[in-house]
Amino acid sequence: EMAKLTQLIDNDVFLAYATYAAIVLLKMMLMSLVTAYFRITRKAFANPEDTASFGKGDSAKKYLRTDPDVERVRRGHLNDLENIVPFLGIGLLYALSAPELSTALLHFRIFAGARIVHTFAYLIPLPQPGRGLSWAVGYAVTISMAYKVLKTTLYL
Amino acid sequence: EMAKLTQLIDNDVFLAYATYAAIVLLKMMLMSLVTAYFRITRKAFANPEDTASFGKGDSAKKYLRTDPDVERVRRGHLNDLENIVPFLGIGLLYALSAPELSTALLHFRIFAGARIVHTFAYLIPLPQPGRGLSWAVGYAVTISMAYKVLKTTLYL
Amino acid sequence: EMAKLTQLIDNDVFLAYATYAAIVLLKMMLMSLVTAYFRITRKAFANPEDTASFGKGDSAKKYLRTDPDVERVRRGHLNDLENIVPFLGIGLLYALSAPELSTALLHFRIFAGARIVHTFAYLIPLPQPGRGLSWAVGYAVTISMAYKVLKTTLYL
Numbered sequence: 291e292m293a294k295l296t297q298l299i300d301n302d303v304f305l306a307y308a309t310y311a312a313i314v315l316l317k318m319m320l321m322s323l324v325t326a327y328f329r330i331t332r333k334a335f336a337n338p339e340d341t342a343s344f345g346k347g348d349s350a351k352k353y354l355r356t357d358p359d360v361e362r363v364r365r366g367h368l369n370d371l372e373n374i375v376p377f378l379g380i381g382l383l384y385a386l387s388a389p390e391l392s393t394a395l396l397h398f399r400i401f402a403g404a405r406i407v408h409t410f411a412y413l414i415p416l417p418q419p420g421r422g423l424s425w426a427v428g429y430a431v432t433i434s435m436a437y438k439v440l441k442t443t444l445y446l
Numbered sequence: 447e448m449a450k451l452t453q454l455i456d457n458d459v460f461l462a463y464a465t466y467a468a469i470v471l472l473k474m475m476l477m478s479l480v481t482a483y484f485r486i487t488r489k490a491f492a493n494p495e496d497t498a499s500f501g502k503g504d505s506a507k508k509y510l511r512t513d514p515d516v517e518r519v520r521r522g523h524l525n526d527l528e529n530i531v532p533f534l535g536i537g538l539l540y541a542l543s544a545p546e547l548s549t550a551l552l553h554f555r556i557f558a559g560a561r562i563v564h565t566f567a568y569l570i571p572l573p574q575p576g577r578g579l580s581w582a583v584g585y586a587v588t589i590s591m592a593y594k595v596l597k598t599t600l601y602l
Numbered sequence: 603e604m605a606k607l608t609q610l611i612d613n614d615v616f617l618a619y620a621t622y623a624a625i626v627l628l629k630m631m632l633m634s635l636v637t638a639y640f641r642i643t644r645k646a647f648a649n650p651e652d653t654a655s656f657g658k659g660d661s662a663k664k665y666l667r668t669d670p671d672v673e674r675v676r677r678g679h680l681n682d683l684e685n686i687v688p689f690l691g692i693g694l695l696y697a698l699s700a701p702e703l704s705t706a707l708l709h710f711r712i713f714a715g716a717r718i719v720h721t722f723a724y725l726i727p728l729p730q731p732g733r734g735l736s737w738a739v740g741y742a743v744t745i746s747m748a749y750k751v752l753k754t755t756l757y758l
Contacts, residue, residue, distance in 0.1 A: 305757040308695045312751045315688045319741065322684060336677060339727050365492060371527060371683060372478060376471045378691045379534045383464045399758075415495050429475065439468045445461040446555075521648060527683060528634060532627040535690045539620045571651050588631065595624045601617040602711075 303394045307385035310398035314374050314405055321367035324413070325360060332357040366412040369425070370405065376432050377401055384435040387442040397431050404428035459550045463541035466554035470530050470561055477523035480569070481516060488513040522568040525581070526561065532588050533557055540591040543598040553587050560584035615706045619697035622710035626686050626717055633679035636725070637672060644669040678724040681737070682717065688744050689713055696747040699754040709743050716740035 328334070334357030335341050341350040381401075385394065404427040411421035484490070490513030491497050497506040537557075541550065560583040567577035640646070646669030647653050653662040693713075697706065716739040723733035 302757065305755045308698075308751055308755040309757045311691050312695060312748050312755075315691050316745075316748055318684075319688050319744065322741070337674070337727065337733075339730050339733070342730060362493070367684065368524075368680075371687065372474075372523065375527065375531060375534070375687060376475050378687070379467050379471050382538075382694075383468060386464075415493065418495050418498060421493075421495070429478070432475065433472075436468050436472055439464055443461045443464040443468075445458065445465045518649070524680075528630075528679065531683065531687060531690070532631050535623050535627050538694075539624060542620075571649065574651050574654060577649075577651070585631065585634070589628075592624050592628055595620055599617045599620040599624075601614065601621045 302391050303385050303389060306391070306395050306398055307381055310402045311378055311381060314377065314402050317402075317406060317409065318367070318370040318374050321363060321370060321409075325363045325367065328357065328360045328363055332359055334360050362412065362415070366409060369408070369412070373425070373428055373432070374405065376436075377428070380432055380436045380439060383439045383443070387439055389438060397435055401428050401431040404431065458547050459541050459545060462547070462551050462554055463537055466558045467534055467537060469558050470533065473558075473562060473565065474523070474526040474530050477519060477526060477565075481519045481523065484513065484516045484519055488515055490516050518568065518571070522565060525564070525568070529561065529581070529584055529588070532592075533584070536588055536592045536595060539595045539599070543595055545594060553591055557584050557587040560587065614703050615697050615701060618703070618707050618710055619693055622714045623690055623693060625714050626689065629714075629718060629721065630679070630682040630686050633675060633682060633721075637675045637679065640669065640672045640675055644671055646672050674724065674727070678721060681720070681724070685737070685740055685744070686717065688748075689740070692744055692748045692751060695751045695755070699751055701750060709747055713740050713743040716743065 329340075333344070333353045334355050335353050338350070338354060341353040344350045344353055381398070384397070389397075404424050408421060408424040408428065410416070411424050415421065485496075489500070489509045490511050491509050494506070494510060497509040500506045500509055537554070540553070545553075560580045564577060564580040564584065566572070567580050571577065641652075645656070645665045646667050647665050650662070650666060653665040656662045656665055693710070696709070701709075716736050720733060720736040720740065722728070723736050727733065
């Protein structure tokens with residue numbers, strides 16, 4: 291039955307979905323490393339046990355604090371979750387709804403590009419409406435795929 | 447091979463999953479717009495660059511604040527993520543585990559209905575246990591699907 | 603066509619993916635119950651309507667507060683979302699990329715084990731680097747699966 295399974299992965303639209311889904315998920319995972327980098331360089335932690343290496347008692351307690359740079363990365367990470375989860379679910383169903391390969395690639399590429407721009411816009415930060423527009427482009431691509439999915443599958 | 451792929455999408459249970467997964471994801475995406483609406487009408491932002499259009503310096507800085515209505519929508523959004531992500535994953539596996547169509551529809555419809563009620567209960571807000579019950583119904587539906595998935599697939 | 607669908611679920615790698623995906627999602631869902639438990643026992647709520655049963659006015663208002671134990675569970679829950687969402691998406695694509703069954707089982711088992719250890723490390727809490735290491739193991743497993751997915755599917 292492995293042959294049957296790999297028919298999925300031999301389909302060009304599905305291959306493209308798999309590639310871009312992996313890319314945006316890896317990009318999202320990178321936010322964990324950026325958070326850790328800022329927590330360590332800014333010495334701003336959320337858990338007492340994370341500050342133990344800085345000494346005991348009050349000398350360590352002062353590192354239990356929020357930092358604007360850390361909070362910025364965390365907002366970017368949460369925004370990724372809020373937008374990449376819909377892309378994963380709707381994108382998978384869209385890839386199974388037999389779209390044209392070129393149309394599908396257009397959707398996936400624009401979404402991935404928009405989320406990468408969004409991350410830079412959040413972290414640099416770029417002046418608005420840079421971040422807002424990049425967010426809206428990814429959002430619109432997901433809505434467009436959802437429309438195709440519902441048009442193909444509607445079964446209430 | 448596109449024909450093979452569309453066999454998935456020709457399956458009634460899978461069609462129903464696709465429809466309800468798209469619906470709950472679109473509902474979750476709506477929370478972003480509601481958040482933006484409250485941030486703008488309440489003038490309560492998280493990023494300095496978002497307040498730049500209100501002027502410079504201290505006149506803009508006062509809009510960098512939390513607002514109870516914004517925080518309420520954000521809690522609802524996070525609760526969606528915490529509950530819709532398990533539905534997406536477990537629901538997909540459930541749809542592939544050959545359930546009865548009528549049983550599957552019952553699960554999907556109750557889940558989607560419960561999450562829509564949950565959103566209204568959170569945003570209006572309704573007195574408890576309105577929100578708590580709607581949360582519990584969606585949770586129980588997901589557990590019921592997970593039981594079917596594990597009974598069908600268990601391979602440790 | 604149900605027969606075609608169940609070919610997916612008859613594939614051993616896919617069965618294993620389904621089992622471990624369900625397990626880590628159920629584990630993540632458990633965090634909601636742990637949060638509710640700590641909110642009730644610590645009397646620390648986020649919504650005014652949740653404190654109504656404790657009386658009216660100021661007597662209820664004092665329970666609208668954050669509590670270190672509640673916040674700790676919530677951080678663990680968010681960390682689950684940030685790490686289990688990539689596992690679900692990348693793991694599904696990995697399961698469809700025809701890996702060796704033994705290699706796939708190794709990935710799924712280590713990921714699930716690491717996330718369970720991570721939860722205990724967060725909630726007890728264990729001294730660092732306990733939580734950090736368990737997080738890194740799950741992260742590395744996901745990267746390893748993403749590498750296999752991109753090597754198999756790359757279609758930009």
